[in-house]
Amino acid sequence: MMTAGEVAERIRTGQVTSREVTEQLLVRIAADTDVNAVVEIRPDHALAAADQADAEVAAGRRVGPLHGVPMTVKDCINVAGLHTTWGNPAFAEYVADRDATVVERLQRAGAIIVGKSNVHTMLADFGQTVNEIYGRTNNPADLTRTPGGSSGGGAAALAADLTYLEYGSDLVGSIRLPAAYCGVYGLKPTNGLVPQRGFQVPGTPDLLSELPKLSTIGPLARSAVDIRTALRATAGPEAPYSWTLTPPRHRRLEDFRVGVVTDHPSAQVTSEVGEALSETIDRLARSGAKIVEGWPDEVDPDEQGDEFGRQVELFFALHGGEPTSMIVNNLLATEYARLEARRKWQRYFEDVDVFLCPTSFAVAFPHGSTTINDQPYDAQVFWIAHASLTGHPALSMPIGHTKDRLPVGAQVIGPWHEDDTAITFAELLAG
DSSP: OOOHHHHHHHHHTTSSOHHHHHHHHHHHHHHOOSSOOEEEEOHHHHHHHHHHHHHHHHTTOOOOTTTTOEEEEETTBOOTTSBOOTTOGGGTTOBOSSOOHHHHHHHHTTOEEEEEEOOOGGGOOSSOOEETTTEEOOBTTBTTBOOOSSSHHHHHHHHTTSOSOEEEEESSSTTHHHHHHHTOEEEEOSTTSSOOTTBSOTTOOGGGGGSOOOOEEEEEESSHHHHHHHHHHHOSOOTTOOOOOOOOSOSSGGGOEEEEOOOOGGGOOOHHHHHHHHHHHHHHHHHTOEEEESSOTTOOHHHHHHHHHHHHHHHHHHTTSSOOOOOHHHHHHHHHHHHHHHHHHHHHTTTOSEEEEESOSSOOOBTTOSEETTEEGGGGHHHHHHHHHHTOOEEEEEEEEOTTOOEEEEEEEOOTTOHHHHHHHHHHHHO
């Protein structure tokens, strides 16, 4: 399966047309009866956009990095003319009248939004993707297993060759967990890096995006290079402000200082995940990279995991959920704890470049599971909680497969606003 960058290069150089690529993708989507990842498409619009892309190439015009590449976005991000349902029957008839900022920017980079990927109802499950409108999405590696949630549709679409690039959202690992379970790349950018206008529950005003939040939107892809391309195309504040992607700290794997933790009692990794992580760390050591074992000196992972739970409660209270019972002093204490956690990790990143750990303690599990390998369902949150709490960029990358060919993912956490350090590390590690 080609990456988005490879497709864009072939279109730019005339080896293939955007129309050919788009037609073939639409055929694959229409033929899918097993995965159920892409839930709405707009073929006429997509083919017209592909013809325009080909005309621009033929005319010798300068084109963007995603020129002519068909892709999908998660069904919680507004695309003008398409439904934005959040998997909720109450919004089944809602059609967006304006593109989200991230969609505008992807299209400006040349991408063609062919349709929407499936989500869990109201994005409310990090481990599964199912709703009453579109049904259940299955993992392409094993249809009896989950693709993760709530961006499971996008991750499954990438793994099943039903899209070339995807944009999803991540509050409680909703990009990273599906990426790990489906064997693709998924980035939770530095919090606030990608504008969220147009990522909102139907009927709620844009001004809610000004409230404090842990949620982010970010790309899923088949390569770290595609992740970087998508981030460059979409990140940064809206006009009149500007932004550039901070260069990576290193461009050779042997120059990286890599913090590693492979297990913890609160979410004990399975033997299959542990073996893949150990092999990855051994390969890193052979490359000459410096390995720094253990959690940051000041970080209590269980304490930060608990704090993340309180932050999620506050997030939902601020965004239309049940009012929190916290009094003002407690609210201030919670905010202080979040900023203090970020400070501790930033101090750690003064001496370490990236932190490598599991994305999840297990691989994709059977649909409907309430426990996973004799551990609580919520144990999936432990490994993704720390970057979510602090807002640091965190990239899930594939590092191998089990004997049953189920993907295993690892998480690369990078310094604040140094997303490309994590992306470049993953790119070099993948070889």
